[in-house]
Amino acid sequence: xxxxxxxxxxxxxxxxxxxxxxxxxxxxxxxxxxxxxxxxxxxxxxxxxxxxxxxxxxxxxxxxxxxxxxxxxxxxxxxxxxxxxxxxxxxx
Numbered sequence: 001x002x003x004x005x006x007x008x009x010x011x012x013x014x015x016x017x018x019x020x021x022x023x024x025x026x027x028x029x030x031x032x033x034x035x036x037x038x039x040x041x042x043x044x045x046x047x048x049x050x051x052x053x054x055x056x057x058x059x060x061x062x063x064x065x066x067x068x069x070x071x072x073x074x075x076x077x078x079x080x081x082x083x084x085x086x087x088x089x090x091x092x
Contacts, residue, residue, distance in 0.1 A: 009075060024076070036078065055074050057072060058072045
């Protein structure tokens with residue numbers, strides 16, 4: 001079984017989404033919206049209202065070792081039902 005949720009994305013821009021009940025995760029590139037919804041509900045014991053996904057394009061990057069390539073990755077915007085919160089993002 002593949003690991004659907006790789007990491008939570010906590011940035012300044014994403015904290016504005018948290019106030020509206022939307023949480024952002026880095027997910028597996030081949031994960032579907034249904035798999036993401038089930039994984040969030042199972043891991044965090046919350047009710048998910050909707051899932052939006054975005055595939056972020058890879059790009060070239062210069063490092064001290066030369067030109068490297070950043071791979072494609074996928075992020076998911078998970079909207080929770082009214083009154084639901086994830087404590088991981090709240091700092092508890």
